[in-house]
Amino acid sequence: MTYAIVETGGKQYRVQEGDTLRVEKLTAGEGETVVFDKVLAISRDGKVTVGTPYIEGAKVTAKVAAHGKGPKIIVFKYRNKTNYRRKTGHRQPFTAITIESIEG
Known part of the structure:
Protein backbone atom coordinates (compact mmCIF):
# COMPACT_ATOMS: atom_id res chain seq x y z
CA MET A 1 0.00 0.00 0.00
CA THR A 2 1.48 3.31 -1.12
CA TYR A 3 0.35 6.61 0.29
CA ALA A 4 1.68 10.15 0.49
CA ILE A 5 1.06 13.20 2.61
CA VAL A 6 0.62 16.29 0.44
CA GLU A 7 0.29 19.96 1.35
CA THR A 8 -2.06 22.20 -0.64
CA GLY A 9 -4.15 25.20 0.29
CA GLY A 10 -2.52 25.40 3.72
CA LYS A 11 -3.77 21.93 4.66
CA GLN A 12 -2.26 18.45 4.63
CA TYR A 13 -3.93 15.43 3.04
CA ARG A 14 -3.14 11.71 3.15
CA VAL A 15 -3.66 10.40 -0.39
CA GLN A 16 -3.48 7.09 -2.25
CA GLU A 17 -3.76 6.37 -5.96
CA GLY A 18 -7.41 6.41 -6.99
CA ASP A 19 -8.57 8.57 -4.06
CA THR A 20 -11.05 11.38 -4.69
CA LEU A 21 -10.94 14.28 -2.27
CA ARG A 22 -11.97 17.91 -1.90
CA VAL A 23 -9.23 20.52 -1.56
CA GLU A 24 -9.26 24.30 -1.46
CA LYS A 25 -10.15 25.83 -4.82
CA LEU A 26 -7.49 25.46 -7.52
CA THR A 27 -7.16 27.54 -10.69
CA ALA A 28 -6.97 24.52 -13.03
CA GLY A 29 -10.04 23.71 -15.10
CA GLU A 30 -12.03 20.49 -15.06
CA GLY A 31 -10.23 17.58 -16.68
CA GLU A 32 -6.79 19.20 -16.36
CA THR A 33 -3.87 17.55 -14.58
CA VAL A 34 -2.44 19.12 -11.42
CA VAL A 35 0.99 18.31 -9.95
CA PHE A 36 1.61 18.65 -6.21
CA ASP A 37 5.32 18.95 -5.44
CA LYS A 38 4.96 19.74 -1.74
CA VAL A 39 5.12 16.11 -0.60
CA LEU A 40 5.82 15.77 3.13
CA ALA A 41 6.03 11.97 3.37
CA ILE A 42 5.72 8.84 1.25
CA SER A 43 5.11 5.29 2.45
CA ARG A 44 5.89 2.36 0.13
CA ASP A 45 5.53 -1.23 1.34
CA GLY A 46 5.93 -0.20 4.98
CA LYS A 47 9.02 1.95 4.34
CA VAL A 48 8.33 5.59 5.22
CA THR A 49 10.33 8.48 3.74
CA VAL A 50 9.92 11.82 5.51
CA GLY A 51 11.06 15.13 4.03
CA THR A 52 12.66 18.12 5.74
CA PRO A 53 10.13 19.68 5.19
CA TYR A 54 9.50 18.35 1.66
CA ILE A 55 10.89 15.38 -0.27
CA GLU A 56 13.01 16.56 -3.21
CA GLY A 57 11.93 15.15 -6.56
CA ALA A 58 8.69 13.70 -5.20
CA LYS A 59 5.41 14.63 -6.81
CA VAL A 60 1.78 13.59 -6.80
CA THR A 61 -0.28 14.02 -9.96
CA ALA A 62 -4.04 14.41 -9.87
CA LYS A 63 -6.85 15.15 -12.28
CA ILE A 102 2.60 9.06 -6.63
CA GLU A 103 6.24 9.42 -7.68
CA GLY A 104 9.41 9.88 -5.70
Missing part, protein backbone atom coordinates in the same frame (compact mmCIF):
# COMPACT_ATOMS: atom_id res chain seq x y z
CA VAL A 64 -9.43 17.84 -11.53
CA ALA A 65 -12.82 16.14 -11.34
CA ALA A 66 -15.07 19.11 -10.51
CA HIS A 67 -15.39 22.53 -8.94
CA GLY A 68 -18.14 23.40 -6.50
CA LYS A 69 -19.25 25.06 -3.29
CA GLY A 70 -19.59 23.50 0.13
CA PRO A 71 -22.62 23.70 2.41
CA LYS A 72 -23.89 27.09 3.49
CA ILE A 73 -22.63 28.42 6.81
CA ILE A 74 -24.87 30.98 8.53
CA VAL A 75 -23.11 33.99 10.08
CA PHE A 76 -25.34 35.92 12.47
CA LYS A 77 -24.11 39.07 14.20
CA TYR A 78 -26.15 40.40 17.11
CA ARG A 79 -25.70 43.17 19.65
CA ASN A 80 -28.18 43.31 22.47
CA LYS A 81 -30.37 46.35 23.22
CA THR A 82 -29.46 48.15 19.97
CA ASN A 83 -31.64 46.46 17.32
CA TYR A 84 -28.46 45.38 15.49
CA ARG A 85 -28.84 42.12 13.59
CA ARG A 86 -26.93 40.98 10.50
CA LYS A 87 -27.49 37.61 8.87
CA THR A 88 -25.18 36.51 6.07
CA GLY A 89 -24.15 33.19 4.60
CA HIS A 90 -20.95 31.72 3.21
CA ARG A 91 -20.24 28.77 0.91
CA GLN A 92 -16.58 27.78 0.67
CA PRO A 93 -15.46 26.95 -2.89
CA PHE A 94 -13.63 23.65 -3.40
CA THR A 95 -12.03 21.54 -6.11
CA ALA A 96 -12.61 17.78 -6.24
CA ILE A 97 -9.51 15.91 -7.45
CA THR A 98 -8.70 12.28 -8.23
CA ILE A 99 -5.17 11.08 -7.46
CA GLU A 100 -3.52 9.43 -10.47
CA SER A 101 0.06 8.67 -9.42
Whole structure:
Protein backbone atom coordinates (compact mmCIF):
# COMPACT_ATOMS: atom_id res chain seq x y z
CA MET A 1 0.00 0.00 0.00
CA THR A 2 1.48 3.31 -1.12
CA TYR A 3 0.35 6.61 0.29
CA ALA A 4 1.68 10.15 0.49
CA ILE A 5 1.06 13.20 2.61
CA VAL A 6 0.62 16.29 0.44
CA GLU A 7 0.29 19.96 1.35
CA THR A 8 -2.06 22.20 -0.64
CA GLY A 9 -4.15 25.20 0.29
CA GLY A 10 -2.52 25.40 3.72
CA LYS A 11 -3.77 21.93 4.66
CA GLN A 12 -2.26 18.45 4.63
CA TYR A 13 -3.93 15.43 3.04
CA ARG A 14 -3.14 11.71 3.15
CA VAL A 15 -3.66 10.40 -0.39
CA GLN A 16 -3.48 7.09 -2.25
CA GLU A 17 -3.76 6.37 -5.96
CA GLY A 18 -7.41 6.41 -6.99
CA ASP A 19 -8.57 8.57 -4.06
CA THR A 20 -11.05 11.38 -4.69
CA LEU A 21 -10.94 14.28 -2.27
CA ARG A 22 -11.97 17.91 -1.90
CA VAL A 23 -9.23 20.52 -1.56
CA GLU A 24 -9.26 24.30 -1.46
CA LYS A 25 -10.15 25.83 -4.82
CA LEU A 26 -7.49 25.46 -7.52
CA THR A 27 -7.16 27.54 -10.69
CA ALA A 28 -6.97 24.52 -13.03
CA GLY A 29 -10.04 23.71 -15.10
CA GLU A 30 -12.03 20.49 -15.06
CA GLY A 31 -10.23 17.58 -16.68
CA GLU A 32 -6.79 19.20 -16.36
CA THR A 33 -3.87 17.55 -14.58
CA VAL A 34 -2.44 19.12 -11.42
CA VAL A 35 0.99 18.31 -9.95
CA PHE A 36 1.61 18.65 -6.21
CA ASP A 37 5.32 18.95 -5.44
CA LYS A 38 4.96 19.74 -1.74
CA VAL A 39 5.12 16.11 -0.60
CA LEU A 40 5.82 15.77 3.13
CA ALA A 41 6.03 11.97 3.37
CA ILE A 42 5.72 8.84 1.25
CA SER A 43 5.11 5.29 2.45
CA ARG A 44 5.89 2.36 0.13
CA ASP A 45 5.53 -1.23 1.34
CA GLY A 46 5.93 -0.20 4.98
CA LYS A 47 9.02 1.95 4.34
CA VAL A 48 8.33 5.59 5.22
CA THR A 49 10.33 8.48 3.74
CA VAL A 50 9.92 11.82 5.51
CA GLY A 51 11.06 15.13 4.03
CA THR A 52 12.66 18.12 5.74
CA PRO A 53 10.13 19.68 5.19
CA TYR A 54 9.50 18.35 1.66
CA ILE A 55 10.89 15.38 -0.27
CA GLU A 56 13.01 16.56 -3.21
CA GLY A 57 11.93 15.15 -6.56
CA ALA A 58 8.69 13.70 -5.20
CA LYS A 59 5.41 14.63 -6.81
CA VAL A 60 1.78 13.59 -6.80
CA THR A 61 -0.28 14.02 -9.96
CA ALA A 62 -4.04 14.41 -9.87
CA LYS A 63 -6.85 15.15 -12.28
CA VAL A 64 -9.43 17.84 -11.53
CA ALA A 65 -12.82 16.14 -11.34
CA ALA A 66 -15.07 19.11 -10.51
CA HIS A 67 -15.39 22.53 -8.94
CA GLY A 68 -18.14 23.40 -6.50
CA LYS A 69 -19.25 25.06 -3.29
CA GLY A 70 -19.59 23.50 0.13
CA PRO A 71 -22.62 23.70 2.41
CA LYS A 72 -23.89 27.09 3.49
CA ILE A 73 -22.63 28.42 6.81
CA ILE A 74 -24.87 30.98 8.53
CA VAL A 75 -23.11 33.99 10.08
CA PHE A 76 -25.34 35.92 12.47
CA LYS A 77 -24.11 39.07 14.20
CA TYR A 78 -26.15 40.40 17.11
CA ARG A 79 -25.70 43.17 19.65
CA ASN A 80 -28.18 43.31 22.47
CA LYS A 81 -30.37 46.35 23.22
CA THR A 82 -29.46 48.15 19.97
CA ASN A 83 -31.64 46.46 17.32
CA TYR A 84 -28.46 45.38 15.49
CA ARG A 85 -28.84 42.12 13.59
CA ARG A 86 -26.93 40.98 10.50
CA LYS A 87 -27.49 37.61 8.87
CA THR A 88 -25.18 36.51 6.07
CA GLY A 89 -24.15 33.19 4.60
CA HIS A 90 -20.95 31.72 3.21
CA ARG A 91 -20.24 28.77 0.91
CA GLN A 92 -16.58 27.78 0.67
CA PRO A 93 -15.46 26.95 -2.89
CA PHE A 94 -13.63 23.65 -3.40
CA THR A 95 -12.03 21.54 -6.11
CA ALA A 96 -12.61 17.78 -6.24
CA ILE A 97 -9.51 15.91 -7.45
CA THR A 98 -8.70 12.28 -8.23
CA ILE A 99 -5.17 11.08 -7.46
CA GLU A 100 -3.52 9.43 -10.47
CA SER A 101 0.06 8.67 -9.42
CA ILE A 102 2.60 9.06 -6.63
CA GLU A 103 6.24 9.42 -7.68
CA GLY A 104 9.41 9.88 -5.70
